[in-house]
Amino acid sequence: MTGKKFVVRPSFYVFWAIFCLFDEQNLIVLFLGAAVIHECGHILAIEALGGSVERVTLSASGAEMTVQAGLYGLPHCAAALAGPAAGIFAAIMSAALGYSMFAGANLLLSLLNLIPVYPLDGGCALATLTELLPACYADRTDDILHRISFACACIVTAAGVGLLWYSGGNGSVLLIGVFLLQANARMLLKTGKCDMIQI
Amino acid sequence: MKETIRSTFCFLLACTGIFCAAQLLRTADVLSFLPDSHAEQVVAAMGNMVSHSLSDGVIAVFAP
Numbered sequence: 001m002t003g004k005k006f007v008v009r010p011s012f013y014v015f016w017a018i019f020c021l022f023d024e025q026n027l028i029v030l031f032l033g034a035a036v037i038h039e040c041g042h043i044l045a046i047e048a049l050g051g052s053v054e055r056v057t058l059s060a061s062g063a064e065m066t067v068q069a070g071l072y073g074l075p076h077c078a079a080a081l082a083g084p085a086a087g088i089f090a091a092i093m094s095a096a097l098g099y100s101m102f103a104g105a106n107l108l109l110s111l112l113n114l115i116p117v118y119p120l121d122g123g124c125a126l127a128t129l130t131e132l133l134p135a136c137y138a139d140r141t142d143d144i145l146h147r148i149s150f151a152c153a154c155i156v157t158a159a160g161v162g163l164l165w166y167s168g169g170n171g172s173v174l175l176i177g178v179f180l181l182q183a184n185a186r187m188l189l190k191t192g193k194c195d196m197i198q199i
Numbered sequence: 200m201k202e203t204i205r206s207t208f209c210f211l212l213a214c215t216g217i218f219c220a221a222q223l224l225r226t227a228d229v230l231s232f233l234p235d236s237h238a239e240q241v242v243a244a245m246g247n248m249v250s251h252s253l254s255d256g257v258i259a260v261f262a263p
Binding site: 005006007008013016017020021022023024025027028030058091092095096099100101102103104105107108167168169170172 | 203207213214221222230233234235239245253
């Protein structure tokens with residue numbers, strides 16, 4: 001294979017800088033470790049299921065993997081859920097070893113990714129289920145999944161507004177909500193319909 | 200392969216640079232106007248939840 005296997009978008013550096021500026025307790029180190037475990041879970045699952053990671057792209061929305069050999073149906077769903085599963089496993093192991101802060105970072109990252117909203121892992125896993133359905137039901141299911149995804153993005157945004165008001169300045173959840181809303185809107189504008197399948 | 204190693208090295212360098220710059224600004228007390236995120240409380244609460252669930256589970260399994 002030729003070309004870059006690891007690409008970093010400028011938006012990642014902007015996200016990293018914002019995180020560094022607001023992070024007083026150096027939690028970024030914990031979350032970086034948790035993110036590495038999460039992505040390793042995806043990569044191991046993709047390779048084990050017969051796929052091949054062609055490229056990893058880092059952006060403000062996280063890591064996006066381009067898979068060379070296509071995965072469809074349940075293997076695709078398993079690959080999408082492998083990241084959160086690896087995170088939850090790491091949370092249990094680190095809690096057992098007494099590293100409760102690292103366990104918290106892993107659990108938080110895993111739970112966030114399990115929200116059934118595009119482009120998070122929960123949304124992608126849910127979208128892979130349409131690959132199992134006959135073509136006549138796929139469009140209708142896509143439509144329903146898009147509504148679920150958009151509703152979840154709205155709920156996260158509303159929770160973010162609530163947290164901002166309650167804490168008097170913590171806009172982290174609101175930032176995630178706005179990102180999810182724009183990702184859903186962009187998907188709709190780009191494709192004209194729901195195309196949530198990616199890892 | 201060389202390209203990948205080079206881009207990974209640049210990425211690590213840039214991230215470390217941004218991290219160090221933020222630490223310097225914090226040390227110089229330039230960032231004191233930023234609100235406290237209380238993120239460590241959330242992370243600690245989640246971690247304690249896992250620890251307590253684990254210890255409760257162990258007690259439930261091994262208790263006579």
